[in-house]
Amino acid sequence: MIAITEQNHAAGRAFDSVAEAYDGLFTNSLIGRAQRSVVWKRAAALFPAGSRVLELNCGTGEDAAFLASRGVAVTACDVSARMIEQAQQRRVVEGGGGSVEYHVLPSEQIDELPSQQFFDGAFSNFSGLNCVSDLSDVAGQLAKRLRPGAPVLFCMSTRFCVWEMLYYLAKLDTKRAFRRCKGISRARLGPEAFSVYYPLLHSVSRSFQPFFRLRSVTGVGVFVPPSYVEAWAERHPSLLRLCEKADAIVCRWPVVRVLGDHMLLHLERV
C-alpha cells in the first residue's frame, strides 16, 4: 500500500472545487448522458442484482445510484471529499433503493478498505483512472478483493481522440488538439493543477496482468463529441442522436474503438 501522494491531494482538491457544478456541467449534459448510456448498458449486463461492486472514483454518485436502483450493493470511493458529499446528498434528496456505502479513498489505497470486504465486480467511470500514475499498483490491490471470474468495467480517456484533434485544429489551437498525444498532460480545475495520464489500450491491459484478462473494448464517444462541445449538441439534438447511432455501429471496430473520447474496457479477474 502506498501513502497518499501529492498527485492524489492535487486531484482531490481540483475535483473538490468543481463538485457542486459537476452534475450541471457533465452528468446532466446531453453529451454526458449520451456517453454514460453506453457505459450503463454494459454495466447492467455485467453486474446483476444481488452482486457487490466496488466503484472507484465515483464522483457525484450517478452510477452508484443507477447500480443500486438495480439491486447491486455498491461501495463507492473517491479521493474528493466534496464529490463524496455530493453523492451522499443525492441519496438523501433522491432516495432510491438498494445499498450504497461511501468512502473518501484514493484508488491507490484500496488496501485500506475493511479487510473483510470482498466484491463480485469493480467499476470506474469517466477517466478517474486517468489520474492514476501507476495502474499496476491499483490492479494488485484490486485483485485481492475480487473472486476469480469477477467482471471489471473501466471507462478511460483515450490517447487519441479524433473529435478533439479536429475541433481544436479548426480553432488553430494545436496545443489543445494534441494535448493527450504525449501520454501525460497537466489539467487545471479551479485553482488546482494535476497530472492526467493517457495510457494506450495495450499498456492498460499489461498493467492489469497477470491478475486480469481483457475481455472486450468498446469505444465511447467516437462520433458523439467530448462534453465541451455541449453547445453544439444543444443546437443540434437530432445530429447528436445520429452520432449515437453511428457509435453503436462502429464502437467495437478495431482501431476505431480507441479513437473516441473514451474507451470502455471489460476485464475479468483471472
Ligand SMILES: C[S@@+](CC[C@H](N)C(=O)[O-])C[C@H]1O[C@@H](n2cnc3c(N)ncnc32)[C@H](O)[C@@H]1O
Ligand atoms: C471526471 S470525474 C468522473 C466521476 C464519475 N465517475 C462519473 O462518472 O461522473 C473523475 C473523478 O475521479 C476522481 N479521482 C481523481 N483521481 C482519483 C484518485 N487517485 N482516486 C480516486 N478518485 C480519483 C475525482 O475526484 C473525480 O470525482
